[in-house]
Amino acid sequence: MMEKKATRLAFGESLVELGKINENVVVLDADLTKSTMTTFFQKEFPNRHLNMGIAEANMMATAAGIASTGKIPFVSTFAIFAAGRAFEQIRNSIAYPKLNVKICPTHAGISVGEDGGSHQSIEDIALMRTIPGMVVLSPADATETRQMILEAAKYEGPMYIRLGRLNVPILFDESYEFKIGKAVELKEGNDVAIIATGLMVAEAIKASEILKEKGISARVINMSTIKPLDNDAVLKAANECKFIVTSEEHSVIGGLGSAVSDFLSSVRPTLVIKHGINDVFGQSADGDTMLDEYHLRANDIAKLVLDNYK
Incomplete structure (x- = not known):
C-alpha cells in the first residue's frame, strides 16, 4: 500500500x-x-x-x-x-x-x-x-x-x-523536480500516451500496468502545469504514439483535454480521447465512491484505451 x-x-x-x-x-x-x-x-x-x-x-x-x-x-x-x-x-x-x-x-x-x-x-x-x-x-x-x-x-x-x-x-520522493510549464514522463510507451493531471496521475500509472498485461505500451505523462501547457511534450506524444488519452478530475469541457486538443488541432491533428466528468454535476457520497461512480479509475482509463486501440 x-x-x-x-x-x-x-x-x-x-x-x-x-x-x-x-x-x-x-x-x-x-x-x-x-x-x-x-x-x-x-x-x-x-x-x-x-x-x-x-x-x-x-x-x-x-x-x-x-x-x-x-x-x-x-x-x-x-x-x-x-x-x-x-x-x-x-x-x-x-x-x-x-x-x-x-x-x-x-x-x-x-x-x-x-x-x-x-x-x-x-x-x-x-x-x-x-x-x-x-x-x-x-x-x-x-x-x-x-x-x-x-x-x-x-x-x-x-x-x-x-x-x-x-x-x-504519494508518488514522488524528494528527488522529483517540478518546473512550471514542464510535463514529466513517468512511464515510457509508444502505443498510447495517457496525459493526466492531479489525482488522476496515480490512476494513469495503474492503467499503464493493466494495459501492459494486454500487450499495450502506454506512456504516462504528468501534466501538472495546465497553462502554459508543455506543448513540446504533447507534440512528442502525438508524433510517437497512435493516439492520446487525457485524464482529469474536471469536466471534459475546457480542462486539460481541451487544452491538449486546442494545441494539437492547429499543429498535428491527433485522436484525443478526453477522460473526465461528462457534462454532469456531482452528487453526495464519500470521495472514493464519487471517483468510482464517475468512472475516474485506472480500469476506466484502460477501457478507453482498449476501446480505441487499433
Whole structure:
C-alpha cells in the first residue's frame, strides 16, 4: 500500500516552510482555515494571516492590494468559491493588472465528496484557463504540492494552484523536480500516451500496468502545469504514439483535454480521447465512491484505451 496524503495538507505544511524563509509571504483565508489547512500558518505567523470571513470577492480584492505593496499573498478557500464566486475580482483586480497573487483553493473536483454537487468544482480549470496571463497548476501528490508552493513564491505573476481534500498516493520522493510549464514522463510507451493531471496521475500509472498485461505500451505523462501547457511534450506524444488519452478530475469541457486538443488541432491533428466528468454535476457520497461512480479509475482509463486501440 502506498502512503497517502491530501494535497491540501501538504499545502498547509508548505506554507509554514515558505513563511520561515520568505517574510513577504502573507496568507488570506475565507473562514475555512481548518479545512484549507492555512491554520498551520495562522498559528506560526498570526500577524501574517488574515481571516477575511465569508467574503471571497473582498478577499481577492484585498489580496490584490497587498500584492501591490510588494508582499506575496497566498489566498485560499474552496475551489467553488475561489474560481466561481470571486471570478470577477480575480479577473479584474488580480490578473488584469498582473499582480503577484497566488490563488490556492482546496476541495476541487468531485472527490470533495459528501459536500455534494453544489460544492464540487468541476469547472475551475476551464474558468482560470480563460484569464489572460493566469498560470494554472494541478499537483499529482503531496511532494509535488510542496515544490509548487515554493516555486510559486519565486514566480512573478498571478497563479491558480488546484488542491484536493482526498488523501491521494504519494508518488514522488524528494528527488522529483517540478518546473512550471514542464510535463514529466513517468512511464515510457509508444502505443498510447495517457496525459493526466492531479489525482488522476496515480490512476494513469495503474492503467499503464493493466494495459501492459494486454500487450499495450502506454506512456504516462504528468501534466501538472495546465497553462502554459508543455506543448513540446504533447507534440512528442502525438508524433510517437497512435493516439492520446487525457485524464482529469474536471469536466471534459475546457480542462486539460481541451487544452491538449486546442494545441494539437492547429499543429498535428491527433485522436484525443478526453477522460473526465461528462457534462454532469456531482452528487453526495464519500470521495472514493464519487471517483468510482464517475468512472475516474485506472480500469476506466484502460477501457478507453482498449476501446480505441487499433
